[in-house]
Amino acid sequence: MTISYMRVLFVHNYYQDLGGEDVVFHQEMNAMSEIAGYEVFSLTFRNEKGWKGLWQFGWSPWNIFAKKKLRAAIRRYKPDVIHFHNTQYACGPIVIRTAKKAGIPIVMSLHNFRLLCPSATLFYRGKLFTDSVHAEFPWKAIYHRVLDRSFAKTALTAISYWIHRRIGTWNMVDRYLVLAEFSKQLISNSSLNVAPQKFVVKPNFVEIRAAEMLPKRQNHYLYVGRLSDEKGILELLEALKDTSYSLRIVGSGPLENQVQEIIKNKTHLSYIGALPKDAVYEELLQCKALIVPSVCYEGGTPLTIIEGMMMHTPIIASHIGAIADAVIEGETGYCFEPTSPEAIVQAIQRFEMDSTATHFDITTRAAAQAQLVHSKKHIMALLQHEYDRVCTRNT
Structure with a gap:
């Protein structure tokens, strides 16, 4: 049974920074608003800074103001289904629980691993932090202050999510949308104790115009992303700083000053900064290949990898988490073990040893995938299908 007309309420909590x-x-x-038969509404919240942010954070376990909104x-909107994205922390x-009490089917996108650990990234101080995945309560996460290195913020987040686990809030969601098969397996096999059938893989979609599909390759490699520990930028610079491989670095983040210090006087390494899309x-069209050195579990395949694949850009990436689902050695790209500068250089060497014909075959397979x-079209059809399923089951 397919619902021919549907009212969808999207609920999202903005972070302080986009x-x-x-x-x-x-x-x-x-995209949903463009589909015939769907009427779309939104309710948004925003995390504030300063004392307002502290006030919001303090209410996050049981925010009666968000409930009222x-x-x-x-x-006002009488939705047939409510689709939650982020709910941390002003919401x-x-x-x-409010949506479930109203009898409305619930779909929730999981963009990270916050339901399992206050860190949300399963990454702390340069290493994977997975102690909370199978723990009934994340004591170690609190001890290590994995959320912004703050005991209070980590503890309050841990207690809030644990309380809602104990009272069954997470089981009230009818469908969880995760970004990759890796994430689905990790979360459904965790201590969250939610039925595995509630988790469905629904990746993000990417649109690339036809004119952007014509490569104009030059002789340098490219890094695009946040300049932070979990993205592996320091390992990448360590790998390339004493080589002749040219690299352009696009992005910004907390390690910006450190990156610029490392590449000082290194003419083959250049920092471009943040750029518009x-x-x-x-x-992506000009580089020899895109290098993605992440050392953390990404919630899904990074958009830069997807965009690069669609543009027939060769991908050289760390073999970890959801990235390993998309970038397969010799099939859709080149892989290396995360955190290893030596492995990064070896992967680049394998790429350079392969012929142009081999590169063409690999990038063609990657683009098709x-x-x-x-x-x-595929992602929105999948989303419609899941809306229909939860609505049919709840009628």
Whole structure:
């Protein structure tokens, strides 16, 4: 049975600074509004800085103000389904209980691993941190202060999510949308204790215009991403600083000053800074290959990998988490073990030893895979299907 007309309420909590989750929220909401038979509404919250942020964070375990706002939105829009994206922290998990009490089917996108660990990234001080995945309560996460290195923030987040685990809030969600098979297996086999059938892989979609599919390759490699520990930028610079391989670095983040210090007087390494999307696309078209050295578990395949694949850009990436689902050695790219500068150089050497014909075969397979899995048409059809399933089951 397919629902011929549907009212969808998207609920999202913005972080203090714009991030990938915010982009996906707008992307999917706008795409859904373009589909005949769907009426789309939104309710948003925003994390504040300073004392307002502290006030919001203190209320996050049971935010009665967010509950009131959602109840008003339900009365106003009368949605058939509610799709939650981020709920941390100005919103809080109470909105899930509010939607369930109203008898409305719930779909929730999981962009990270916060349901398992306060860190959200399963990464802490340069290493993977997976102690919380199978723990009934994340004592070690609190001890190590994995959230912003703050005992108070880590403890409050841990207690909030544990309380909602104990009272069954997470089981009230009818469908969880995860970004990759790796994430699905990790979360469904964790101590969260939610039925595995509630988890469905729904990647993000990417649109690339035809004019952007014509490569104009130059003789340098490219890094695009946040300049932070978990992205492996320091390992990449360690690998290349004493070689002749040229690298352009696009992005910004907390390690910006350290990156610039490392590449000082290294003429083959250049820092470009943050660029708008169209300029990033141009960089992807011009580089010899995109290098993705992440040392953490990404929630899904990074958008830069998907975009690079669609542009027939060769991908050289760390073999970890969801990245390993997409980049397969000799098939759709070149892989190396994370955290190893030596492995990065070896992967580049394998890439350079292969012929142009081999590069063409690999990038052609990668582009076909990316178009199949990450096309807008495919992803939106999948999303419609899941809306229909939860609505049918709840009627």
